[in-house]
Amino acid sequence: MAHVSAEVRRELLVDAAIRVMIRDGVGAATTRAIVGEANMPLGAFHYCFRSKQELLEQVIAAITNTHLDRALEDVTGDGSMEERLLRGVRAYWDHVVRLPEEHRLTYELTQYAARRPGLREVAQRQYATYLAAHTRVLEALADAEHITWSVPEPVLARYFTGLIDGITLLYLNEGDAVTAGASLDLAAQQIASYARSA
Amino acid sequence: MAHVSAEVRRELLVDAAIRVMIRDGVGAATTRAIVGEANMPLGAFHYCFRSKQELLEQVIAAITNTHLDRALEDVTGDGSMEERLLRGVRAYWDHVVRLPEEHRLTYELTQYAARRPGLREVAQRQYATYLAAHTRVLEALADAEHITWSVPEPVLARYFTGLIDGITLLYLNEGDAVTAGASLDLAAQQIASYARSA
DNA sequence: GTCTATAGGAAGATAGAC
DNA sequence: GTCTATCTTCCTATAGAC
Secondary structure, three states, X not given: OOOOOHHHHHHHHHHHHHHHXXXXXXXXXXXXXXXXXXXXXXXXXXXXXXXXXXXXXXHHHHHHHHHHHHOOHHHXXXXXXXXXXXXXXXXXXXXXXXXXXXXXXXXXXXXXXHOOOOOHHHHHHHHHHHHHHHHHHHHHHHHHHOEEEOOOHHHHHHHHHHHHHHXXXXXXXXXXXXXXXXXXXXXXXXXXXXXXXX | XXXXXXXXXXXXXXXXXXXXXXXXXXXXXXXXXXXXXOOOOHHHHHHHOOOHHHHHHHHHHXXXXXXXXXXXXXXXXXXXXXXXXXXXXXXXXXXXXXXXHHHHHHHHHHHHHHHOOOXXXXXXXXXXXXXXXXXXXXXXXXXXXXXXXXXXXXXXXXHHHHHHHHHXXXXXHHOOHHHHHXXXXXXXXXXXXXXXXX
């Protein structure tokens, strides 16, 4: 592993940390486990990161970004309001069913972050970002379909975000992907029913 | 602390563990912190519990029970379907706003449990129990009001449970109790709208 | 920068006197 | 049963040779 720049190593370590966390949980992602996963010696850790917390911040940033990049982009395109929402929700759900452990990790990370003074704001910002993303989706839909929402947008955005989050969490812990998918379809229909022609 | 039966000590330690977990998180609830909170010597721990896992199982059982005892019991009584649901949801929400850390602990505990082989089934059972509780609420309402639900009951129960869970989690991490409360009111109206006269 | 070796502390669990 | 002292293991972080 000679002659690999510290910057590249940082990325390799962040990726390795995410793999370990997905496989065994945040608690199992010790510095030893992470450098082991990346095939680096233990000492490499601390000239790439000042501390474990610094790594965690970068892990959270990486996870949040990949999620947002994919966040309900499928509501764009043709079709009625309900069709678009259904398409977006189902694309999200496919991802959850295919990679459940990746989604479990997002919950685990915010929880972990919420308990450490230095990371609490990071957790809060992460959730605020999800809320903002869903708000933007609602705004884009209203714009494209020339409608307004019959419920205040912040309330509807929170309803939407909480619904998706809650049904996902319930599925991760209890199972039954089919019923959960049906509940999400119901959610999309429900949101669509709040559209009023402007 | 002489002459206190091991059985009483077990209860004292479970209560102490819950206090520590609410205050500082599940990760901070070490055997030392727990016996310290209960004003007992370290050695007491292991003649009250075979292991830390045994304590955790009892903590989870205690938390789940206190939550279920209070679960939406307020939907009984007078009023229309929507009034009853609003009453139940608001009673729940009052509790969340008054004791947020207690609710945060339930999420933290299931997550912790979901990662340990010996406790995974406990986490799953906990969520299944919440789902069953909400199903019973829906059934009781349908019965009392002589209606049927226009959506399959398992789907509606999952929708309901996920919605409440998700909005709560979002509030705990992001804040804004007022908007969150409004979203829960919306949830109650929404569920009520699925009633069809039998 | 890169690695080996180790410091320094905290965790769960146990040994053994009383 | 009850408690003190201790064992073992694993953690983050650093020291110091190359």
